[in-house]
Amino acid sequence: MCREKNAVVLAHYYTEGAVQDVADFVGDSLALAQQAAKTEADIIVMCGVHFMGETCKILCPEKKVLVCDLDAGCSLADSCKAEDLKAFIDEHPGYKVVSYVNTTAAVKALTDVVVTSSNAKKVVDSFPKDEKLIFGPDKNLGNYINSVTGRQMLLWNGGCHVHGQFSLEGILKLKQEHPQAKVLVHPECPAPIQALADVIGSTAGLLKYAIDSDAQEFIVATESGILHQMTQKCPDKTFLPAPPETSEGIGCQCNECSYMRLNTLQKLYNALRDEQPEITVDPAIAKEAVKPIQRMLELSK
Numbered sequence: 001m002c003r004e005k006n007a008v009v010l011a012h013y014y015t016e017g018a019v020q021d022v023a024d025f026v027g028d029s030l031a032l033a034q035q036a037a038k039t040e041a042d043i044i045v046m047c048g049v050h051f052m053g054e055t056c057k058i059l060c061p062e063k064k065v066l067v068c069d070l071d072a073g074c075s076l077a078d079s080c081k082a083e084d085l086k087a088f089i090d091e092h093p094g095y096k097v098v099s100y101v102n103t104t105a106a107v108k109a110l111t112d113v114v115v116t117s118s119n120a121k122k123v124v125d126s127f128p129k130d131e132k133l134i135f136g137p138d139k140n141l142g143n144y145i146n147s148v149t150g151r152q153m154l155l156w157n158g159g160c161h162v163h164g165q166f167s168l169e170g171i172l173k174l175k176q177e178h179p180q181a182k183v184l185v186h187p188e189c190p191a192p193i194q195a196l197a198d199v200i201g202s203t204a205g206l207l208k209y210a211i212d213s214d215a216q217e218f219i220v221a222t223e224s225g226i227l228h229q230m231t232q233k234c235p236d237k238t239f240l241p242a243p244p245e246t247s248e249g250i251g252c253q254c255n256e257c258s259y260m261r262l263n264t265l266q267k268l269y270n271a272l273r274d275e276q277p278e279i280t281v282d283p284a285i286a287k288e289a290v291k292p293i294q295r296m297l298e299l300s301k
Helices: 017-022 029-038 050-059 082-091 120-125 139-149 168-177 203-212 226-233 265-274 283-299
Strands: 007-012 025-027 043-047 064-067 096-100 113-115 133-136 182-185 217-221 238-241
Touching (some): 007 265, 017 226, 029 050, 043 265, 050 064, 050 283, 113 283, 120 139, 120 283, 182 203
Parallel strands (some): 096 133, 217 238
């Protein structure tokens, strides 16, 4: 069907393994944006969440962009409404705005440059040292970037529901049981979780470290979908998902994004067959939103 329709299927690392296995390209947010920007397909099917589909449409306005489920949103994007960010910007004149890619098109339209966890440090370092910056919406990533750049960016108080709920006690228990295991942590995690890390990095960065490392065991504190790629690339290594907190204490040994799990093989098939649901972006918003995305892509070369 993809060949007939000249369609390409892009999937994020956090989707279920079966979806990743049939995708033409699997990657993190930066890689997916780069792939969308250069594809020659007429139709892009984004297996991820809504803002990823928007990013594809902004970069490729002439193409049809489909998603598996319009309800596949993002708690981080929801934590930063465009009207609220606009008010915050107005309260802090003279500041440049650095927005995480996990935001709506309307927020990107208010932004000077977009970042992903893969390139946030590089992009922030591109500004003069005395530049006044607002960073949003993820406060944990912002705090991490402040710590590694020596900046004092103003941080929006947003967060990811998945990365915010890892169990500190659970990771410590896993570390006791597997003392040789390396702890891999995404920078969207809170500082106490980051403090346990052997490596802090983007999803793609953590995957690369696991592939290159001589270690045989890893405790992975990010969305558990990445373990599919890790076990495929490193079948001789052991990957232990960091557990989330639950109301009863330490939860099961998994931490999944409910939005990402809305992407299924059946919905992917239906989207290709029906060419629905389709992502649309207001052209006036897209005209402004494409500028910070293109700047990010230029800085990421």
